[in-house]
Amino acid sequence: MIMKNVRLFMLNLPEVSKLLAGRLKSAFMLIVFVLTCLEIQAQLRSAVVSPEILPDNKVVFRLYAPEATNVSVNGEWMQMGEISELARNDTGLWSVTIGPLKPEFYGYSLYVNGVQVLDPANSQIKRDGTRNASVLLVPGKESELYAVNDVPHGTVSKVWYDSPTLGLNRRMYVYTPPGYETSTQSYPVFYLLHGGGGDEDAWTTLGRANYILDNLIAQGKARPMIVVMTNGNPGQTAAPGHRPPMSAQQGAAGGMGNMMFEESLVKDVIPYIESQYRVLTGKANRAVSGLSMGGLQTMNLTFNYPGTFDYIGVMSMGMTDMSNMGIQTDPNRDQKIEALKNAGYKLYWIACGVDDFLYESVITLRNKLDEHDFNYVYRESTGGHTWPNWRIYLSEFAPQLFK
Template identity: 45%
Template sequence: MFRFRTAGRLLVAAVAISSQALAQMPQRQPTPNDTLKTPQVLPGNRVAIKIFAPKASEVMVSGDFLGGAKPLSLTKNEQGVWSVTTEPLKPDYYTYTLTVDGVRTADPKNPTIKQGISSLENVMVVTGNETAFEDNRPVPHGEVRQVWYQSGTLGMPRRMHVYTPPGYEKSSAKYPVFYLLHGGGDDDSGWNTIGRAGFILDNLIAAGKAKPMIVVMPNGSMPPPSTTGAPNQSQAMSRMRTLFADELLKDVMPLVEKSYRTLANRENRAIAGLSMGGFQTLDLTLGHPELFNYVGVFSSGFFGSSIDEAETTYARGLQDANFNKGKKLFWIEIGKDDFVMDANKKTLALLDKHQIKYQYRETDGGHTWINWRQYLNEFTPNLFR
């Protein structure tokens, strides 16, 4: 009993001392950041973007919601909160980035991000009927998995994202495969985050507009060369082309066809990509015409000197008398204001010269995910028909 009471008195004393110590510690003062909400969609589809930065002297915001216009300046109030309200925005998913005193930074109050190979951007959404095709709707959902593997081509661990359709786990059926490639500066997460690919496929399949399929989203960004001295543009393009093609053909495709229930033939393979991924799609399609029956090129073409070398580099595909017979769909789409339009036009001229058949469409807009999500939604229902 004596020991129990002694222990109890010691415990009470310790609690009292701790309480006194806490009372003597300087208390944190509340700030406007504690309750700050951003971004906020306001009536009329305007969006308020804010950041608490009381010591900053200048804050700017840029993003695809500006449609290519200059960054917006934020204004600081007396509490140190910087803010700006956009013009009315069409319902869609948008990326934006803050710059505080010249330093690019993510919005610390917005946890929704798009990851790239060397940067982060925040994502905001203005919902409406126009976003129904890409929203998380109450339909059966597939799964998107992060798949790590050892690349024999690159000698390093690599990651890809793989979408399997609703019911895949409970089924014994085999599925066609769609290889979906991202653009420069992004990685294999791009189509799954800001690209909304999983939700777009879910909604198309639920509506009966697309066949259930496996979608493979590999990392198309190659590691920088280890040698000193920067290669010229032609060398860099050739290296990127060779490395990506080798990794896809020798590492990614064999792993997918071994690990998943696939229909492993050209009639059940599709490939599409945006920007850099569109160039990679062209490279694989013309360099290996026997692999894919369905092809999509979004906002792309042969860039720089690659167009001058294409006649030689892609002689196999361009001169293949059966090339058109082996393609049920060769789809090319681009925005009218896209900065790669010149490369796109030169690529179309090359295809026309060799009587390569394709479907071509120009849309409004430029080189943005706003277009590429729409292109995926339009392209996918045509696959494996």
């Protein structure tokens, strides 16, 4: 009984056809039948449009769920604990209109009798570590910077490289700017690091880094550059679904704070990129930035390897006591800050939102740098520890690079 309605949505065509093949002898009739089924399927699916963005940026969510007794929606435009209940009509279609929403790239989920689910009418999904969410891009001025615009697009490549430091063959994403393939020019390189729970996919899927760069380059705001997005978890080869069977080495390298990832970036990733791609070398042509865990790694990389990067961006991360996590504060931190100061750099950029749970740690970082008369630029934004902020930070940091 319960399955009756949903069955319409999941006609398994090959199987239907197999069952009917004996009866519909003519291949022509069979094809007409199958195409009719496909059309019906498509119409049924398209009958439920969700989400629908109205001209005033109000948004309608819909779910066909005649057997459900409670349906609600939760999205990144909401405060914690907030939900919007959908209302059922007499056909079993649930809907709610919310907003208007500010132009932004939002994740959201539906709840069906308490179970968090993706919106089945929406094919677009973003994965954040092990969690998926349906996505909604409300167009407008604020989201224009990461929209897929009608501008030249760079190439995003999924590249496997050997990391002797970690004992793994690993995957990274490499963005090459529009024109890379046809030019003979060499490009500067920006190493862009994700946060805890993320992987090499995060900056393109959640951060839309490739489209941000496309747009900045098209507007003449950023120099064409190569952007390298690694997997910052030293025990991982690649994102879920793209990992070879666990080998003896895997997992041995542990998590953040043991400096293994940082060492592998300097010893394995940079040499790989500089030998495989047409790039400019030396610190004047290298930038590094990361958010949260990637911000910690950015500090580690730049304090421990002074003279490697001229452009440094720490997003949503500062200095704090992490001894409870087994991460000891470097006893030589003061000397290392001096070493970076002496080695020289062109930009040390720190960005944080006033609502970020790490806001206090950023004050500690700034105080520590001030003690050393260490030159940095501080950018304080509204909001917290979120991708909307990191997308904005990227769009502000990238234009300052290699100039």
